[in-house]
Amino acid sequence: MEYTIRPFRRVNAVFAGSVLSLLFAGPAMADTTNDLFELSIEELVSLQVTSVSRKAEPLADATSAVFVITRDDIERHGIRSIPDALRLAPGLNVAQIDANKWAIGSRGLSGRYANKLLVLMDGRLLYTPAFSGVFWDVQDTLIEEIERIEVIRGPGAVAWGTNAVNGVINIITRSSQDANGGAVLAGLDPAGGDFVAARYESRFSDEMTYRSFVKYQSANGNQLPDGSDSDDDWSLLRASFRVDRELDNKTLKLTVEGYTGEMGSTQVSYSPTPPYSAISDSDADVSGAFVLGQWSVNHNENSHTSGQAYIDYTDRDSYLYSEKRTTYSLDLQHHRSTGRHELVMGGWLRFNRYDLGGSGVIQLLQEIDGDNVISAFIQDDISLVKDRLSLTVGLKLENNELSPDDLEVMPTVRLLWKPVHDHALWAAITRAVRTPSIVDLSAQVQDIVPALPPGDPLNPSPVPARVGSIGNPLFESETNLALELGARGQLSSDLSYDVALFTMEHDDVRSFSPQNIVCIPSGVSYIFDPSCVLTAESALAVYQFTNINESTISGAEATLDWMAARNLRFRGSLSYVNEDAREQPLTLPVSGTYPEWQFSMRSEWSPTEHIDVGALVRYVDEVNFLNIDDYWQANLHLRWRSDENWVLSMGVRNLLDDATVEYASELGDIPKTAIERTAFLNLRYSF
Amino acid sequence: MRCLLLVILASGFCVPAAGDPVTDEDVKLALIYKITRFVTWPSADNDRGAPFRFCLAEKTIFELAQDRLTGRQIRDRDIEVRLLPDDSVDLSAYCDVFYMARLKKDRVNQYLAAASGQPVLTVSDAPDFAKNGGMIGLSTRSQKVGIRINVAAYESADLVVSSQLLELADLIDDRRSRRK
Numbered sequence: 001m002e003y004t005i006r007p008f009r010r011v012n013a014v015f016a017g018s019v020l021s022l023l024f025a026g027p028a029m030a031d032t033t034n035d036l037f038e039l040s041i042e043e044l045v046s047l048q049v050t051s052v053s054r055k056a057e058p059l060a061d062a063t064s065a066v067f068v069i070t071r072d073d074i075e076r077h078g079i080r081s082i083p084d085a086l087r088l089a090p091g092l093n094v095a096q097i098d099a100n101k102w103a104i105g106s107r108g109l110s111g112r113y114a115n116k117l118l119v120l121m122d123g124r125l126l127y128t129p130a131f132s133g134v135f136w137d138v139q140d141t142l143i144e145e146i147e148r149i150e151v152i153r154g155p156g157a158v159a160w161g162t163n164a165v166n167g168v169i170n171i172i173t174r175s176s177q178d179a180n181g182g183a184v185l186a187g188l189d190p191a192g193g194d195f196v197a198a199r200y201e202s203r204f205s206d207e208m209t210y211r212s213f214v215k216y217q218s219a220n221g222n223q224l225p226d227g228s229d230s231d232d233d234w235s236l237l238r239a240s241f242r243v244d245r246e247l248d249n250k251t252l253k254l255t256v257e258g259y260t261g262e263m264g265s266t267q268v269s270y271s272p273t274p275p276y277s278a279i280s281d282s283d284a285d286v287s288g289a290f291v292l293g294q295w296s297v298n299h300n301e302n303s304h305t306s307g308q309a310y311i312d313y314t315d316r317d318s319y320l321y322s323e324k325r326t327t328y329s330l331d332l333q334h335h336r337s338t339g340r341h342e343l344v345m346g347g348w349l350r351f352n353r354y355d356l357g358g359s360g361v362i363q364l365l366q367e368i369d370g371d372n373v374i375s376a377f378i379q380d381d382i383s384l385v386k387d388r389l390s391l392t393v394g395l396k397l398e399n400n401e402l403s404p405d406d407l408e409v410m411p412t413v414r415l416l417w418k419p420v421h422d423h424a425l426w427a428a429i430t431r432a433v434r435t436p437s438i439v440d441l442s443a444q445v446q447d448i449v450p451a452l453p454p455g456d457p458l459n460p461s462p463v464p465a466r467v468g469s470i471g472n473p474l475f476e477s478e479t480n481l482a483l484e485l486g487a488r489g490q491l492s493s494d495l496s497y498d499v500a501l502f503t504m505e506h507d508d509v510r511s512f513s514p515q516n517i518v519c520i521p522s523g524v525s526y527i528f529d530p531s532c533v534l535t536a537e538s539a540l541a542v543y544q545f546t547n548i549n550e551s552t553i554s555g556a557e558a559t560l561d562w563m564a565a566r567n568l569r570f571r572g573s574l575s576y577v578n579e580d581a582r583e584q585p586l587t588l589p590v591s592g593t594y595p596e597w598q599f600s601m602r603s604e605w606s607p608t609e610h611i612d613v614g615a616l617v618r619y620v621d622e623v624n625f626l627n628i629d630d631y632w633q634a635n636l637h638l639r640w641r642s643d644e645n646w647v648l649s650m651g652v653r654n655l656l657d658d659a660t661v662e663y664a665s666e667l668g669d670i671p672k673t674a675i676e677r678t679a680f681l682n683l684r685y686s687f
Numbered sequence: 688m689r690c691l692l693l694v695i696l697a698s699g700f701c702v703p704a705a706g707d708p709v710t711d712e713d714v715k716l717a718l719i720y721k722i723t724r725f726v727t728w729p730s731a732d733n734d735r736g737a738p739f740r741f742c743l744a745e746k747t748i749f750e751l752a753q754d755r756l757t758g759r760q761i762r763d764r765d766i767e768v769r770l771l772p773d774d775s776v777d778l779s780a781y782c783d784v785f786y787m788a789r790l791k792k793d794r795v796n797q798y799l800a801a802a803s804g805q806p807v808l809t810v811s812d813a814p815d816f817a818k819n820g821g822m823i824g825l826s827t828r829s830q831k832v833g834i835r836i837n838v839a840a841y842e843s844a845d846l847v848v849s850s851q852l853l854e855l856a857d858l859i860d861d862r863r864s865r866r867k
Contacts (some may be wrong), residue, residue, distance in 0.1 A: 041852070045831060301746070
């Protein structure tokens with residue numbers, strides 16, 4: 001089986017298959033293959049094999065905190081959604097808000113509207129410039145299509161661009177080159193989503209293969225803490241077609257995909273009558289489609305060029321917020337190694353065109369109907385001492401129309417040192433940037449949250465206190481300077497470790513500073529005439545987006561990977577994040593949305609050739625700001641594979657509790673929802 | 688321990704469970720190593736003591752094969768793993784086994800043509816290799832590696848393959864059985 005060399009941009013995490021134990025092709029792997037040579041031919045032809053894709057660069061040489069979630073991991077744990085898959089990576093906080101909303105972040109600063117993670121699928125950006133975050137409910141594919149998910153914690157700015165402040169998540173889907181026929185799949189999973197799907201993969205010719213799939217998924221909602229229904233049910237239909245072509249030294253890939261569905265949601269917002277809080281239906285109709293083309297050419301063994309272009313359309317329509325956006329993107333990259341240098345350079349052009357609307361509750365102050373981004377980067381990996389010491393220097397420059405600065409400058413310096421065989425140390429200093437979003441710049445949002453009734457300890461006035469926010473056309477990019485240190489290696493033939501330490505200075509952190517308090521309906525400013533409240537219906541406190549806060553975030557992540565037996569593996573990880581936010585008085589706090597401690601332990605066991613068991617136990621510390629208690633959670637999954645065509649799997653999620661509140665929207669606009677315990681069953685038939 | 692249990696249960700196989708990922712390429716290398724025991728080269732008498740030459744034409748699989756095979760022996764001959772310097776080398780003078788892995792289809796066909804009739808055991812995991820005249824094709828089906836042997840191909844090179852191996856493989860163009 002032949003694989004093209006992967007573009008360098010992804011080279012910091014280019015691996016599939018069981019990662020840590022293969023890191024140094026060391027003793028753990030050698031034991032296995034030595035045993036292979038003792039087997040007879042009959043035994044060899046009856047072994048189950050996995051194809052491990054060739055690593056263009058060993059994971060051991062990465063100068064960042066990287067983890068790769070493999071297809072094997074995903075299958076062994078019965079994962080059926082991308083956020084669930086992300087729970088398999090250490091150092092990420094993945095919290096389910098309700099059936100279709102998630103808060104995913106890393107190293108502090110999480111939230112439903114978290115904006116410091118760059119998320120891509122096959123190189124296609126998944127975040128919206130509207131609020132620089134990700135609508136996770138529509139980021140989906142047929143889970144069987146995922147080849148691996150590369151998770152980089154920490155700033156990945158040079159190779160990836162702005163928004164990669166706390167991390168990069170790159171979801172990579174399988175090539176169709178195995179061309180191995182079709183499958184029908186179905187699953188019963190009331191909370192996660194019942195689904196039916198079909199996929200088919202085959203060959204047009206020697207060089208050209210294709211695959212297509214259709215999937216329909218639909219989920220019931222969860223419950224509110226009082227036991228009532230939370231109206232977060234949803235459904236999604238998706239269809240996709242992909243062609244892969246490999247000829248001589250060139251590869252070409254084309255994907256066309258579309259989806260349509262509905263996301264149930266309730267909104268807690270202002271009501272003019274006591275108790276000034278109303279729950280209303282804010283269901284969203286969602287749809288989208290994209291065309292993605294990728295190509296790469298190997299000029300010779302030392303250089304190659306690759307590129308991609310895509311058009312991505314998304315449409316989201318709810319009474320509260322509607323967005324129609326089309327993104328046109330083109331990127332090119334060239335990789336060359338000469339002597340001691342491995343150079344990568346490239347550039348990116350991106351045009352976003354959008355039509356944003358909303359109810360009276362969300363309005364744009366300025367007409368913004370599009371933005372353009374142009375960026376270029378160069379990175380040099382210099383081998384100072386062969387196989388022992390290397391220095392990486394990189395720079396990315398970006399011009400983003402939404403940012404008031406002409407040029408965002410994102411440099412990085414990284415060092416990799418292997419003092420002894422089997423262990424590596426790395427260090428990195430990086431500057432990263434999060435450019436302003438449309439909401440930061442020009443949205444006027446009002447009453448998206450309930451008002452504080454008069455008599456509430458926080459509301460001294462005799463009228464309900466409403467909240468609104470206003471964008472700031474002079475909003476600046478948030479900047480981040482990070483220092484990271486890491487070590488990874490093999491402690492023995494079956495035990496390996498990976499540790500990362502970090503400290504980051506976040507400057508110009510988005511905050512909300514009080515602007516004014518306005519008496520409604522007279523419009524008189526309370527600050528000038530406090531008596532206006534005596535005749536007012538309500539008082540509206542207006543906050544403006546501003547950049548005056550700072551915070552220092554430090555922490556550490558440690559992972560241990562133990563191959564207890566040839567068919568039993570344990571992986572445990574612990575992470576700690578400390579936020580020291582220096583907030584200006586009167587500004588609304590932005591820290592405290594991330595748990596201080598997180599722990600997870602997972603195990604994969606194959607008691608027989610046909611049966612696999614996966615277990616995952618997690619502990620997540622409390623989230624003070626949102627009043628969420630700490631919790632333990634356990635998932636268990638069993639999979640049975642027949643010799644030929646059938647795979648049956650069943651499992652339980654949230655074994656330990658009837659329902660758990662994992663997170664809540666930081667705006668308080670969505671009722672706190674408890675995620676229920678659920679049992680699920682999946683079936684797959686291949687032909 | 689598990690192996691012992693299975694042997695007692697009379698299955699006789701010691702199968703590592705899928706929890707321990709065994710790559711298809713490692714299995715293929717181990718298979719070729721075993722297969723050579725069932726093949727006799729025309730120059731067998733003269734070759735005693737000389738290194739057994741295992742050729743590959745692609746650098747990364749050459750490095751993997753070197754790692755796995757160096758230090759082992761086939762019929763008391765030390766295995767020498769070699770990387771073909773270029774396409775014009777005289778295969779029979781350079782190689783005893785030629786494993787065409789990680790190569791593009793047209794290069795595989797080129798090498799097959801060059802090796803035709805030569806006493807070099809040609810092996811590959813390229814699709815349809817045995818059907819196109821290769822001696823031994825290795826293919827992965829339903830996550831297991833299978834062996835396909837083209838009898839006419841090795842007979843025309845004066846190689847002899849033991850019937851023990853033929854029983855374990857799918858055969859293509861078995862003139863032998865047609866003769867019967």
